[in-house]
Amino acid sequence: MKIHEYQARDLFRQYGIPVPDAVLCHTVEEVEARVPDDGQLRVVKAQVHAGGRGKAGGVKLARSKAEAVENARRILGMDIKGYTVEKVLIGNAVDIDKEFYVGLINDRNSKSVVLMVSAEGGVEIEEVARVSPEKILKVPIDPLTGLMEWEAREIALKLFPDIRHARVAASIFLKLYRLYLDTDSSLAEINPLVVTQQGEIMAIDGKMNFDDNALYRQSGILSMREVTEDEQKEIDAHARGLSYIKLDGSIGCMVNGAGLAMATMDMIKLYGGEPANFLDIGGSSNPQKVIDAMEILLSDKNVKAVMINIFGGITRCDDVARGLISALDQIRTGIPIVVRLSGTNAREGLELLRSTGLPTVATMGEAARMAIELSRK
């Protein structure tokens, strides 16, 4: 789960990480009412769940109140990578002396949390990692001890030769680590962490993601969730035991298992079609799940044909067939459906489906080919 910059900023502040003053506004009127006319240099920033908002024109300097209002007018409602800007954060600009990067992630390889720091702050860290990986210092944190004070100080001293700065930076690393653990985060970034010309250290921009598996115990984080229409569909599907991701193609697919679902999408593409979605109905052959899945699939108006790909392991194909038959009884559709059943009790399942008149095939490849063909009629 992702949150906005302003929400990450609130969390930073709660944990004692210094941030510049700012106001969050939803409308131009709100900007007019809340931003004082005091000659303060400010930055107007779009709040969207997408990177690269600066390049997209979603971040602008404002030298006056009038300019802040004007920039907010331009940015609010703007589309950035498919996300509509509904809020802007208007923060006091600071006189930056130096910019740094600080990040925490769950690292698959070391199976631990890794602290990453770099003197190349203010730019996309992925770009730094690609061009000059040696400029990023990565330190795996021992889960048994957590980040220790001396360790944080040692890392800070590599970036900040002035011990006064290093002490403040170390305390920020420790606070960020505490926040990361407390909230079951999967990514926490301060980029940039700056030293101002006045010698202050503060977090100018921040980003946090959270482990979806842990949301059950993170009600505070969950309450920050804001979603688009497509994401809401994915969340609703998840609540019904389905994993659904909408894509842009015309072949809807329903599959049991995430790996097989991905392989099914790939096969549709390989044979010249475009998948309309990723949809994993999981291990159960519960008819209600099949009905729910069909409803979700067919609510996408781009879908011209449906491919159902089931490999029966523990799931029995005859159970899936029964689920499908009752699903099709409830949902009448003119969209062609191709069914591939294989594995446990496939023969019985195919026998049951004969009464529906649905085309059935034995392999994934045939199913993909036929679905693509039917989608073009």
Next chain:
Amino acid sequence: MSILVNKNTRLVVQGITGRDGAFHAQKMKAYGTQVVAGVSPGKGGQVFEGIPIFNTVREAREATGANASVIFVPAPFAADAILEASFAGVELVVTITEGVPVRDMIRVMPLARQNGTRLIGPNCPGLITPGECLIGILPGNIFKQGPVGLMSRSGTLTYEVVNMLTENNLGQTTCIGIGGDPVAGLYYRDLLQMFEEDPETKGVVLIGEIGGDAEEQAARFIKENLTKPVVAFIAGQTAPPGKRMGHAGAIISSGSGTAEEKIKAFNAAGVPVAGEPSQIPGLLRSLL
């Protein structure tokens, strides 16, 4: 021969009185696995389908000599169940449970290492040495004894591939589902080494997917260390970036973890990558 499990493996089922634990305990026993104990705190002394139930893993191990455990307990309690098995001295712990918080797994890892416990999963279908021992939720009927070692991050895609191997008379030494989570136990490199050392395994199938760089590391490891042929398949070539494709670990982040990069790494290591699953048996046979 085989790796990790065989006919001498003695299994304890943690969460045996839950719906999934009960169902699969029976299935595993019916397959021929030595299911010697179940654990369910508060139900010690009961017997389920001839399997004695204990309150703790330690009691189960002391009474039955269990040396492997399979975990079906719900996600919020799964990490603790792994630690219980590890501290009781169980050597191999297989976690089927899906949805375990990553922070919990990170805490488990160094402790399991200290205790010398091997972990598989979480969020995995388990493993099987055909004809000898099945641990987890794999459908035993599609597997067959033979010369192929297989490892995969997925469940049903594995069954699909195994079914094709078996139909093409390519049986298996051991098949392992390593799980779809970002932080997990035994991974490609560990298992490749074990298959390399197993005299019965003549060739290996590696099924990967988008997310992380374990496949790239495996490719380098194969090039440097393996004498046996490996065939790979990568799922998720059409997955959009930034979206979690069902598995928590299957996500392309900031342009890394793509199928394209993984396929390139395997090609560079001389490992053939199947364009679709049905090509795997043919590719493997040509190398054996």
